[in-house]
Amino acid sequence: MKITAVFACRTFKLIMEVNHVEYWLLDMKEFLRNDEGKFSELRDDVNTILSLRISEISGTLVWSNGVNFDTAVLVENSMNVDFLLGRDK
Template sequence: MRITSVYPIRTFKLIMELDEKEYRILNEEDLGLLAEIRDTVSFIITAKVDPVAGTVGWANGVDIDTIVLYYNSLDLEELLKKS
C-alpha cells in the first residue's frame, strides 16, 4: 500500500489517495502529531508525498508510516455515503 497523492486542507485534515484508487481522510489533530505540524496551518500545507517511501512527509523532514496513516484515517467514500 502506497500513498500516491496528498491534499492538505487548512482545517487540519489530509485527503490521501492510495495506489488502489482509494481515498482516505485524516484528521491530523486526532493523530497526535508533533505540535509543530498539528497546530500550524502554514506547516500543515507543506505535506507532500515521499515518492520513494510512498508515505506523507512535511517540510521539517517528519514522515509517518503509511500503515499508521491508513488505520488512523477514514474512507472518504464511506463518509460521503453517510452524509
C-alpha cells in the same frame, strides 16, 4: 501501500489517494493533540501542515520539518471516503 496523491486543508484534515484507487480522510489533530517537539510544529503552524509532500521512495507523507508517518498508520486512522459518502461496496 503507497499514497499517490494528497490534499491538505487548513483545518488539519488530509484527503489521501492510496494506490491510485482509494480515497481516505484523516484528521491530523488526533495525532498532534498532546505532542511536543517536531509534531507540535505541525500543530502550531498551519503553513507547516500544508508543507507536506509525498516521498517518492516510500510513498508516505513527509513535512518540511522532517516529520513523517507510516502509510499504514495514516490509513488505519482514516475514514474511507466512499464509506463516508454512503458508497461503500
